[in-house]
Amino acid sequence: MLFNSINFALFLPIVFLLYWFVANKDYKYQNILLLVASYFFYACWDYRFLFLLVFSTLLDYFTGLKMFDSKTVSRKKFWFWLSILVNLGFLGFFKYYNFFVNSFAEALANLGMHVEVWTLNVILPVGISFYTFHGLSYVIDIYYDRIKPERNFIDYSVFVSFFPLLVAGPIERATHLLPQIQRERKFNYATAVDGLRQILWGLFKKVVIADNCAEYANIIFNNSEQYSGSTLVMGALFFTFQIYCDFSGYSDIALGTARLFGIDLLRNFAFPYFSRDIAEFWRRWHISLSTWFRDYLYIPLGGSQGGTWMKVRNTFIIFLVSGFWHGANWTFIIWGFLNALYFIPLLLAKKNRNNIGTVAEGNVLPNFREFMSMLFTFSLTVFAWIFFRANSLSDAFSFIGGIFDSSLLSFPTVFPITIIVLVIFFLVIEWIGREHQYALQGFGIKWPKLLRYGFYYLIIVLIFAFMGKEQEFIYFQF
Amino acid sequence: MKKFITSLLWFFLPLILVVILISIVLKKSVNDKVDCVVDEKITTLVLGHSQTECGINDSLIANVKNISSGGESYFYTYQKLKKMLLVNKNIKTVLVSFSNNQTEVLMNEWTYGDKYLKNFYPKYNFMMDSDDVSTVLKNNFTGYISAEHQSFLNNADMVMKSNYNLLSDKKWGSYLYLKRNKIDSLNKTDTIKKMLLNRVTDYSKLNVDYLKKIVTLCKEKNVKITLVRMPLYSSYFKTKNEILFQRIRKEYFSDVPFLDFHSVSLNDDEFGDYDHLNYKGAKKFSLLLDDLIKQGLLNKNNPQQFINESLSKSKLN
Incomplete structure (x- = not known):
């Protein structure tokens, strides 16, 4: 079901x-x-x-x-x-x-x-x-x-x-x-309403963003040899949004549903694509799994208490096991390995806990430095997702080879404007709501009821209009 | 809790009412504007599932239009025919595919199974009456909701694009040019053996009831209806429950002319698979049918005898 x-x-x-x-x-x-x-x-x-x-x-x-x-x-x-x-x-x-x-x-x-x-x-x-x-x-x-x-x-x-x-x-x-x-x-009205709101946002992420991005990501990844470098970049971006909206959408629905029964579940995502470095990304992505590995693997192995060699070894172990947890394929292992490579310089330079709070807290927009850090971290993540999505290692390498080609500067042949507008809409809402548990939690709460309901209706209409191209949740296979 | 339920109702009620209202308006709009007018010269329609879809090339038969659709049960064929006869007064004859598998219990799945509902229901939703809708609703509630949702989107798309051409867009079916020839590869498998072991014994009352409705509709509109069984691969035919098929035909459709071509002799390379002709077979069969129709097949008192005599002359039996 x-x-x-x-x-x-x-x-x-x-x-x-x-x-x-x-x-x-x-x-x-x-x-x-x-x-x-x-x-x-x-x-x-x-x-x-x-x-x-x-x-x-x-x-x-x-x-x-x-x-x-x-x-x-x-x-x-x-x-x-x-x-x-x-x-x-x-x-x-x-x-x-x-x-x-x-x-x-x-x-x-x-x-x-x-x-x-x-x-x-x-x-x-x-x-x-x-x-x-x-x-x-x-x-x-x-x-x-x-x-x-x-x-x-x-x-x-x-x-x-x-x-x-x-x-x-x-x-x-x-x-x-x-x-x-x-x-x-005890039944709590505010908690139940909050739960419904979270379910609504989760459904939007899954049905409108993830399922539509999946369609294009599948086309591009499955026929990568036919596409220009710029189109392959689009494919990687589509998958980046697909996997986040698919999994965090599922988590939102799960958390919202549990709230209807008066039960609070652990938070699983905290706007990871707004992270300023990869360490922050991993504190915000699949939090329940990351903390599980931290508590039951990383810390028993010695964590970051020992010397440099031990820190590096433990970091590699935790990321490789995390990759392997996702599935029995070398692509997942390389994905884990890449993330370890991204993480280790921060760990060695003791900068892995530099960005603890929310980016641009209290501000409407990030400053230039924050923006560039986010962009850089996001790019690293997109690159790693290529391995995660590819059917095999050779597919991943040929996909990457295809990106770094003269056609990278051409206009992408796959450019679905409606989906891109929806992704931008989604990113704006996520950015505005980044200081909350989930994006819609505080969104429009102070608006007049009619306007707020109008916004929720808009989300429902979008879900209704885009439902149908039903795709199974990616994380069911893990 | 009471406040929560009340708020929920107040939130969803207007939304549900608006969706229902728009859905009704869209259905009416599409039903009024749908373009399914055929050329004035067309006097005969061919309807049915994939066997007539692949086997009757209407470009080779004078004044015939094939609007068969693969996987279509009589439930949907009935909806299509109702509309076609309403707007095309030139239609005098209807040929409807009537093969063994169309009596089998599998046809229930073809009518209200999730996959089939999603494909066929949206194509005909706007002209279904309440009995038809309740047939689907009571057999597959969740499938019905999905199908209504898909219908809403399809209807909205048609209205927004002002594109109501269901026939020219082949959404209601047409002749399908089938290139494949899988007989050799199929003969190497144990498909026939498995089919013999799983011979169907139950029939689909629902599909038979809708074929009865098709017959009644044609009689009301004064249109001649003829049932047609298409050529089938001989070893495949032996796997079918012919006793069940003949019992249904004699019990419910004894007064409807039946053209049985199942034993027409065709080469292996003229079949796409065991129960579909490919383009070569379709060409041969369509030319034969055209010839028979020109010789007055559809007006004969004993059309089957006429077919058998013609086939023996042309050495196709």
Whole structure:
């Protein structure tokens, strides 16, 4: 069930009404309802993988309890590693098996040895990377005595399977979400309206910007040899906006939906394309994943506490793993590697925390220096996205080769004016709203009601007019 | 909570009302202006799905216009025919494709399955009556909403561009020049074996009902209707449930002339695949049909006997 589908438009109000009108006697009933709704939501994709989700939930629930109740360290370690290995085993099996087998066979072929490989023809269970990471953080936190295990299985299951975040995050932490599940939730008018506004903006980003940019990005990337350098740049830009609006749009819908149920999820995006350096970009892009890797990988590895070599090594590890998390393809790994290369000079020069606040805070426009920094960071990001989007490394290199050609100075042959105007409109709204949680949060709040409603109607009309070229959310595949 | 629900209703109600109002205005506007007038010389229309679409080259047959459309069920053919007969008084005869697969239960999917709804519903939405709409609505609610949404956009586009030429733009179907020839490659697979194992036993009541509606409509308009079964590859034909097909034909359409060309002998390279003629087959078949029509096929008391005799003379059976 996609967020931008009629099925979801029917599903959400039904669950909402049941939640606040039927199950509102006790939060425990609300949790049962959320769990049933979440499993139904997940089963709409493929009910067979529901068993995997339930198994993963059971595994982490029981290993969490067993670890906590263990009398000896070795016993605790046993349950910990059991959970880690089974979780990563499933992830590896479904997501990386073919990649490793093919890469191994290719490596042997390069040495002159030809082997028959046996690859799996299995579909990747939707959201496996997300709910596995949910479970891992829970188990790791218990192991290091940061939290106590949840004894109520329903509450724990809702934490793992809450439908707004189930298939594409944000990747939640037990310390943040579980307490909200364990207490009574009161309906709050302002929060619910804010949630709806966030859903509206998320839908706009997904349906109007991402899906339309996707059409052009796909055409250009899939036929890159036919296009001029300037058109290839347009293709890279279209993908840059596609991936941001697709994923942050999904996150906005997820966060807005959760708010309708009185639950706050972790913020996932904070206007990353207005970043002044790559370190700031990574504090603003897919925040729940970046902080996950920081807390469960980077810091345990020593973080930036050790010497220069250790800092560099840890930075490379975290970015390469982050790339690999996105998918079993060398293109993602190179994307991660490039970002590490961008990041390391800032780290070594101790400038990675220079830009903490919002750009041009309190001002209408940025100053020249800020503008140039944003432009430079954005260009680096666009370049890295080429690897992320390309079907293979050779495609990425030929795409880049095609850009740096005399045709770079020609007028692009693909220049859809309507979409470009919409992207500019989107950027203006994002810029105005950059000091809020999401762009529309404070936009027009002080306007007369009629004018504000008029603006919301305009957004709805745009969504209505552009809906139809439905594309699946990119992050469902990760 | 009460305030929230009330605010929500006040916010969405005007929007929904305006959308419904504009939708009605657009449908009426398109229905009034849609251009589906054929040349005055055209007296015969060919309708149906991909078999007639690929198999009847109307440029080779005098006074015939082929507006068949691949994947079209009788539900949509009925809508199209209703409008065509209303604005084209010169149409005296209608040939409608009637093949085995058009009786099969699969036709329900062709009528209200998501993919088909999205493709066909917007082309005919503006002239559907409430019964037709409720047929779709009760079988696929979410698909209906998507299809209405797409129809709204299509209608708005037509009105804004003042382009109502559905026939000349081939949006309602036409002869399709099919170049491919997949018989050899298909014969190397086990397609026929699989089809034999999965022989259809259920029929589509909905599709049969709409064919009945087509027949009734033609009778009301005093237009002669004839059902046509196109040439089929012999091993493919054997996979079809002929008993079911004949039972439906005799039970519901015994009074409608039926031209059965399924056994016309054509070479392998004249088929695009098992149940579609390619351009070579279409040429041969269309010339044959043209010849038969000129000899008065459509006015014969026993047209099938006439076809069989003609085929044996031309060694095409």
